[in-house]
Amino acid sequence: MTERVVIVGGGIAGVSTAGALRAGGFDGDVTIVDPGEFPYDRPPLSKDFLLGVKNGEQIALQPPRWYDDQRVRLVNRTAVTALHPAEGKVELSDGTVLLADRVVLATGGAAARPPIPGIGSERVHVLRTAEDADRLRPALAPGADVLVVGAGLIGAEVASTALRLGCEVTLVDPVAVPLTAALGPDLAAWLHGLHARHGITAVQAGVEAFADRGERIEARLAGESAARSYDAVVLGVGMVPHTGLAERAGLEVDRGIVVDAGQVTSHPHVLAVGDPARTRHDGVLLPRTEHWEAARHDGARAAATLLGAEAPAPTAPWFWTDRHGRHVEAVGHMDAAELTVVRGGFDDPSFAVFGLRDGFVVAAAAVDDSTAVRAARRMIDRRVPADAGKLADPAVNLRGLMRG
Structure with missing residues (x-):
């Protein structure tokens, strides 16, 4: 029986795991251990935070009261130095030992x-x-x-x-x-x-x-x-996952902490989420996914595993970027497309590109057009047949196309 969960790392994956546990009805102890002052969001670091438009408090993943409201114990300015899964112990840098029935590694990574x-x-x-x-x-x-x-x-x-x-x-x-x-x-x-x-x-x-x-x-x-x-x-040449803690605990590591579809590592009492997690699917190790939303989804799957609940249905991968005043979003796998169609023009204030294969949308990317990406995501997830000509016509309402 799981009564005590310790989450190592307070990024989006770790905080999402804690939030999903409480949303799913978990009534046991939840502790987040993080070396920083408080868990914060990373995407603003290269934009508003670096510009000085937002301060640390404004990029916090949750306000301080959230941890009290959700009964999540935040142990900050402290690192985890060792795991002992078989004994249910987590050692901290200040000498404290936490007891844990299950541990979730959300250790993130370092800039390469x-x-x-x-x-x-x-x-x-x-x-x-x-x-x-x-x-x-x-x-x-x-x-x-x-x-x-x-x-x-x-x-x-x-x-x-x-x-x-x-x-x-x-x-x-x-x-x-x-x-x-x-x-x-x-x-x-x-x-x-x-x-x-x-x-x-x-x-x-x-x-x-x-x-x-x-x-x-x-x-x-x-x-x-x-x-x-x-x-x-x-x-800006990528990141290196933090796997040292997992390695010292004897977990399977292969350019990431190896997990199954439920985020469980090679030890049944330890899960891993976010940037360092690498999923094995049908015996094949998949590439790690380092995007913000993927980390959040990892947290939801880990919480479902801990709760013994059904995992959320998978969705097409999505990410965004902002540069030079333009907002770009992408969903799906554009490299899997055999045909691409453009909705609008590259000189327009907003436009989108859809990738199709065998009559279905497999990807989309858009500039200043979040609606097009949301529509494409639903078409991908629901396997809605697509008409290339209608997708390319800005006069055709995408909401109608989502219904097939």
Whole structure:
């Protein structure tokens, strides 16, 4: 019988697990252990928080009273140092030992730092935590020359924010058009092209080395004979999951904490959710999913497992990004589409791209058109047959198409 649940990590996955447990009627003890001051949302870090538009309190995942109202004990400024699943014990960095019938690992990850010479310079920044953002913000002073390495979601958002702060920005990535698999080649090219259209210098290249030179830092790019000089560098090249705690506890780890469809690890008393969790499906290890909503869904599935309830029905994966004043959403698997259709035009204030296969929508991506993505998601989840011509016609109401 599960009476005590300890959740290790207070990100969206951990807090969602706690909330779903209470919503599902769990009446036992729920404890969240988090090394920070309070659990906060990460997407604003590269945007409003870095800009200084929102403070720490405004990006909190829940207000302080929520933990009291939900009877969730928050143990903050403390790390978990060891798990003993067979004994039902969780050791904390302050020497405290918590008793737990089940443990949920929501340990998140760290910003990736590739083995590039000179990457340890103080002028090389990452952005994964609020502390990272606080350290980076002074470097993004008006007129500063900033190199952003990696043009994926985080890198592109930081580049956009740095530009708004008055920096001269160079964005470098070895991939010609990032996010092609998620958005399709045409929309990905349009989105990446926003950088140049707003005054950012976009370069297709890898970075071979960094070197401090007085008050600046030099970056040597692949294929260039001369180094480029900057005031600061920001890395946006992915994340590394925190799996050390799981490894020390003897859990199965393979580039992530291996879990089943119910988020259960190789030990039945331990679950894992969010960025570090990697699902095995039909004997095959799937890639980890690092998006915000995926972490929230992991929490809901973990809570269902702990409650002995039916897990929520799976939905098509969804993510969003904001840059240069444009809001982009995507759902499904665009790389699985055999046909794409555009609703509207790329010069319109808003437009959408739908991906179809065998007469069904398998993906969609939209710029400043959340309605189109919501409609596509319902069509994907419900397997509603789709007419490409009607999807492409802005005059056709998408609500009618959702009914088939």
